[in-house]
Amino acid sequence: MRKLCFFVIITLVLSGCVQKKIIDDINIISVQGYDTHEDEDTVRGTFVIPVYEGDKSISNTSFSAVASQSKAVKRKVEQKSSDPMVSGSVEVVLFGKELAEKGVFDIVDTLERDPSIGANLIMAVVDGTAKEMLEQNLGNRGTGTYLYNLIYNNVRRRELPRSNLHLFLFSYFSKGKDPFLPYINLEEDKVNIKGVAIFKDEKVVSYVDDEEMFFFKALMENFKNGSYTFKVEGEYVTIFSLTLKRKYEIEHAMKDPVVHIEVVLDGHIREFSGKVMDPKTIAKIEEKFSELIDEKTEKLLREFQEKAVDPIGIGLLAKTQTKSFDEKAWNEAYKRATFHVNSRVIISETGVVE
Incomplete structure (x- = not known):
């Protein structure tokens, strides 16, 4: 009974300490x-x-x-x-x-x-x-x-x-x-x-x-959704429901870094301004989009390198792969880094345009 009374008293006291708004x-x-x-x-x-x-x-x-x-x-x-x-x-x-x-x-x-x-x-x-x-x-x-x-x-x-x-x-x-x-x-x-x-x-x-946000996000994280529109042989094509995965590897991190980035993208074709959507056309779309990803992502990486910024976290990757990571040494090595993006695009659906 004493324990119960003590608990009730403490509860009342503590509740009175709470500032009500x-x-x-x-x-x-x-x-x-x-x-x-x-x-x-x-x-x-x-x-x-x-x-x-x-x-x-x-x-x-x-x-x-x-x-x-x-x-x-x-x-x-x-x-x-x-x-x-x-x-x-x-x-x-x-x-x-x-x-x-x-x-x-x-x-x-x-x-x-x-x-x-x-x-x-x-x-x-x-x-x-x-x-x-x-x-x-x-x-x-x-x-x-x-x-x-x-x-x-x-x-x-x-x-x-x-x-x-x-x-x-x-x-x-x-x-x-x-x-x-x-x-x-x-x-x-x-x-x-x-x-x-x-x-x-x-x-x-x-x-x-x-215009570059899609390629920036492709470097930053794996993601789903999103869309992108581009031209293939004079025709416009829009790919949506994109599922993108990427993987990084780095060689010679503290000397002359070589950064390899693999991007795999699966998407559906929502719109196509051309008249025929056959396997040959799909292959051309996949090839063109793959070339765009390689070109645009490598361009972004070089621009970041020229401005001495690393929002992608290449240095963080180098740190995880280097036992004695030195930030000053990495900053100098980053200036000499080369980037190689290898992307693969898969069109899994063509929807109503087929």
Whole structure:
């Protein structure tokens, strides 16, 4: 009986220590954006709060402030808010292009240290300013949900490689791999996936445009779905339901690296502008697509090499295959690396065009 009374008392005491927050009495941040400011020592932050209307629709209210550190931006913003602002539901964080090219680690470090923010937080670089994008009323379920679903859908079903706070930090702190983030822009009242922003340490130094995203993802990860359209002997063909697998091997990692990449792609033909779809035509399509993959991926790898960035993680592969890996020695060896991509394309279905 004494044990039961003790348990009840402890339960009541502990429950009284929990800080309760009534949802109607707080402002829940769904998106945060950061930009440079006129004063080089300050940063502008823009926070978006979803507002739930009586007709069940959602609008957005944005708050903006300037401070010397990203940690201080939220405090400045709260000075304009009638209710406390909480970060537990932040879905997306945006960086303006100018800020991203200047460096974002101070902000990313703040996000990492905030226990209310999850590691799956999506981040992206904006062609322009984050403030301009976040002042728009995007989507019918709130700007945060709209941006999250846009990026997630393009990762899951299109050609955008996976990225989030956890993966960014892993690449940032890894020896032999550089981070990347989605690169987006505003087109009237919609947001467009423009490509991928490549980082060297904390700064964006290069961009992969949307025409090259498929080949970038082919180097980055095994995936399903997606599609690609190209020309074969003057006719357009679209291949979809792509299943891609790739394998890396590296020789002479710390001297004159030779990187071999094998890509196997299985897909279906959705559209073909020609009149005849026979085995000979299918063979030509497979051959042409294979040549494109080899050419485009090798070109991307050489461009990364020239800019001394490695978002693919070739250096990470070298590290796993080298007992006494030396980062400085690898950086010099990477400049001399040669790349050989060998792809094989299999058309398993031709659908209604047959």
